Amino acid sequence: MFAQVVAPFFGRREPRIRARGYLLGLLSSLERKNGWSLAEFAGDATPDGMQRLLNHARWDVDAVRDALRAQVAERLGCLDGVLVVDDTGFEKKGRRSAGVQRQYTGTAGKITNCQVGVFASYLHPGRQRVLIDRELYLPASWFTAPERRTDAGIPEQVEFATKPELAWRMIERAADDPLLTFAWLTADEGYGDNPVLRERCRSRGLSYVFAVSCDHPIVLAGRKMRADEVFAALEEQAWQRYSCGQGAKGHRYYDWAWIPLGPAEWLLARRSITDSGELAFYTCWATGPVALPELVRVAGSRWSVEECFQATKNEVGLDHYQVRKHLAWYRHVTLAMVAHAHLAFLAAGPPGATGAQQGEAFSGLATQGALPTGTITA
Template sequence: MAVSHGIVAVRWRAMFDQAMARVAGRFKRVEPRATARAFGLGLLSGVERKNCWRLAEQARRARPGPMQRLLRTARWDADAFRDDVRAYVHEHLGADNGVLIVDETGFLKKGATAAGVQRQYTGTAGRIENSQVGVFLAYASSRGRALIDRRLYLPDTSWSRDAERLTRAGVPDQVKFATKPTLAGQMIAAALDAGIGASWVTGDEAYGQDPGLRVLLESLRTGYVLAVACSTRVRINQGRTAARADAVADRLPASAWHRQSAGAGAKGPRYYDWAWIEIGADSHRHLLTPRNPSSGELAFYLCWSPKRMPLSELVRVAGTRWCIEARPTSSSINRLSKDFADAVSDGSAGSTSFVWSLVIDASSMVGSYTERFTVPGPVGAFRVPPGRCARSASPSSSPATRTRTGWIPTHGSGTGLNSVSTGQRHGERMVWRSPHTRGRLRAARRGSAVTASACRPPGPRGGG
């Protein structure tokens, strides 16, 4: 098990390095380039709350300023960054059966100054909450799946019509109001223009109900299998009769249903009973209806393709949408939504920071990473339960300093990944001050002895 875990760790780290090397040229100076790498590793680490203070501590940095500048004022093109990640994903995961998947997630927020924040429904919480909403585009094929694009949704009334609020949040002047399906259409068109080989698009009801998105996909000659509500009206009998989707399904004979698998699930193949009905005046449009064999629950999809397709192909595309609801892609989005809410305290950085989920998810999926992996600390690092003296619990003679997350050696670990990538000086001791009151992580004086305060539990204000 230990050997297997080590192989996975090495493989994952190699794929992460490869992904970061792909985007390194987007940072003109070495400092933001190193900070970007440390930031990405921090988001994948086991740090409980990933704000810039905690990520700086994870990376053994003296202060969070560089990471805050990376998200707020550093000059780097987030869209060019996205283009590199998208090309990287297609290079490794591209296949003839590729599918583009549209989905959204909420970023829970406390204040009202972050770009796009307002009280709105978010699936992250399952209710109306104060949040931002991001629309994401994923690419899936038989070789894997990963995120390739993102957009921040700006509500119309509370944001897009308030020029002063947009200016305060740092929203560029060229950004105008767009519905979520419109944002999805922009990302899909950009992906196809960039050469992403995808014959299909799929998404949930929020996107299937929009006729504009369906018209766009048909004009791009890209097939779609989009979920719609049961109340959606379709035209049957060569387009002569209009009826509700659920009414059409209720009148289907038993022979119209075919049991097929929508793909592998956690407990094996996901078998459903499927029926498809031609709608409209041509043979390229269908109403696809899966039925749960146990509960009898129905779902509905509007389907179109440039040429006639068999039922099994429509079932495959419909089942592909569920892959982003499964681990690890969905957990990547949901986990990173909280991480970004913690890491980005300035609203102007919100849209830019979303792009980090792309490179993190891409490097994980391309590396065939199927289990959540906690990024190991630097070589030679070790953990000691808080309150115990470092010398008595240390596996070596290297002295240590107490931090928020445990103990770290004060020197002798200069060969570690973080110390190399972030320029940490050999032998420097890091002391965490007042973590509960936004204290500072500062570099202490050099020395080989552990001070008495380093072995003393924090005081009432969390001092070191």
């Protein structure tokens, strides 16, 4: 993995070896994976070398990102894959880290001092899910303080972009990659409620199932209505029970109903089977006819990105960094994504592996507790 994804983008031996050590530290059983602990794991007396790797060494972090995406396409790519977009928060102290401010993050469930990253993950149904792209959200306040931007190392050419705009950049990169195949896009209502993002997806012929808010406006039979109003009028027989995928306690069953809005366009609703007042809504568009169970599958796959966030934070230190600079954030996060993908590839087994082979690979990985260092070569 290191040889294919990371090593080719280092012209000099010293930073290449440092990057290998950084990855091995991320893949280790260290409790905290910050500059000091990673340096000690690599046998360094100080974290200076690891800091140089993230802040000053010459290497192309976007090229590493693209190489990672190519590896995901080769190892996990399939025609019915799903691209999932979501954001996650990184709680921070102070105000000097790039993009930090008091803002809402679902990670903490409140407004707190944090950075927010927007991510794209790739889901292979029945195998693995990995993060393949990332963008750091910079709030508008950062573009009214040039000295603050300079201190955080934010390039002058970087302009303000909303989270849906950052999501579109990643969607375009995935769609432009001739090696990566996916059938669907999905995201939560923070992205689904954005009409520009939906229109851009349609213009590229990208089918989607986007969550939307309960007051999402639609026009039905010439009348403008809210999403929740539409489904409140449905009769009970319109609802059908399906599983939207496996959860921690088995299949996740809900009642589902859908309403056609136009050619290959639907409004979808999910209702709890224990609380009929608990509903979620989705706007769906496809390039051709689709059955309800397929829309349910895609809607349920959105939670895979949450599993990616949990795994990368718990297993490879996605949020353990202690850097302030804009470039350093991208470099740490990208290397953490590479580390997590390596674990996912081991768990999935070789391309085309059977379910039993995948289980054997995952069991072997679990008994090791961490990646054996011999699996990565410089």
